[in-house]
Amino acid sequence: MDSGRPMFRALRAGVFAVVCVLTxxxxxxxxxxxGVRPVTLAxxxxxxxxxxxxxxxxRRGFAALLPAAxxxxxxxxxxxGAGAVVDTDGHHSGGLSTALGMVLAHxxxxxxxxxxxxxxxxxxxxxxxxxxxxxLDLLRLLAATLVVIPVRSVAPITGPAPxxxxxxxxxxxxxxxxxxxx
Numbered sequence: 001m002d003s004g005r006p007m008f009r010a011l012r013a014g015v016f017a018v019v020c021v022l023t024x025x026x027x028x029x030x031x032x033x034x035g036v037r038p039v040t041l042a043x044x045x046x047x048x049x050x051x052x053x054x055x056x057x058x059r060r061g062f063a064a065l066l067p068a069a070x071x072x073x074x075x076x077x078x079x080x081g082a083g084a085v086v087d088t089d090g091h092h093s094g095g096l097s098t099a100l101g102m103v104l105a106h107x108x109x110x111x112x113x114x115x116x117x118x119x120x121x122x123x124x125x126x127x128x129x130x131x132x133x134x135x136l137d138l139l140r141l142l143a144a145t146l147v148v149i150p151v152r153s154v155a156p157i158t159g160p161a162p163x164x165x166x167x168x169x170x171x172x173x174x175x176x177x178x179x180x181x182x
Contacts, residue, residue, distance in 0.1 A: 030105060035084070076106070
């Protein structure tokens with residue numbers, strides 16, 4: 001699998017970033033954090049997408065992906081706290097949060113993200129290998145079953161075409177059922 005293609009890497013990184021940031025925000029709010037402004041979400045998605053793009057240059061294992069995912073979650077927690085939506089009384093709109101609940105929420109998302117990246121990379125590589133092998137098998141099968149049909153040469157007609165009478169036309173179009181009579 002050629003993970004080094006920039007457009008392919010950018011597409012994968014973008015999809016991952018959006019899913020990761022939205023999941024992280026959902027768990028952040030579920031743990032008691034406040035909602036965030038759209039510009040904060042865009043910043044988190046851009047930063048996560050750049051990190052994922054850089055990491056996607058080659059396949060990484062879970063041991064390399066987990067610390068990167070934890071760093072991203074820590075950064076998102078800090079960013080979500082700084083970009084929290086505040087109501088008119090100056091309070092965060094997300095309610096009270098416990099430090100343990102917030103740590104567990106972001107740790108869960110970090111672990112799932114790292115697992116998803118590793119499994120997704122493996123699944124994508126397997127899928128590409130299977131498609132390539134299937135295509136090669138199909139091409140081999142087609143090549144093995146090709147039958148060369150000999151082309152007969154037809155002698156060109158020389159001279160004028162024979163004249164056709166009206167009764168011959170009807171004879172050619174008349175269909176009869178059954179075997180011919182003798």
